[in-house]
Amino acid sequence: MCTVFMTSRTHDLVLEHSKCLFGEWEVAYLGHFISNTGIAMDPSKMDVVRAWLLPCSVRALEGFLRYYKRFIHDYGVIFAPLTAYSSRRKLSSYRQQQTRHSKLTT
Known part of the structure; x- marks a missing residue:
């Protein structure tokens, strides 16, 4: 001391x-x-995470993925498709990944 x-x-x-x-x-x-x-x-912050909407821009997606990856078991498996969208700067069919986002926040 x-x-x-x-x-x-x-x-x-x-x-x-x-x-x-x-x-x-x-x-x-x-x-x-x-x-x-x-x-x-x-744990009290998890309610905020669960209430988040699916990120709708590449920048928002990158921030979301970067911040939470250390806390998510099997992060690479769950977010590989989202990371691929992020790296190519395409969000055209990103809405199809809604279930992956829901899986994270539940």
């Missing part, structure tokens, strides 16, 4: 007592839970 406080002081960082947690196994940070086992999505 002394190292944390000394380093903070050295770099002119101010620690707010009310925001400091010590001895915690898991910490909520920017919509994620960070623990010794890794990073996980905040």
Whole structure:
């Protein structure tokens, strides 16, 4: 603990007592839970993800895929067709992939 406080002081960082947690196994940070086992999505944010509409632009699709790939089991299998659409910059038959998006958000 002394190292944390000394380093903070050295770099002119101010620690707010009310925001400091010590001895915690898991910490909520920017919509994620960070623990010794890794990073996980905040379960309360899943309702927001489920309510999202299917991205309708390449840029929106790329952002969606880039952000959530670390949290999705078998990401490559589920999203290979969507990634192919994204890389070719084509969304003409993208609506056919609605079921894949639904599979992710359920």
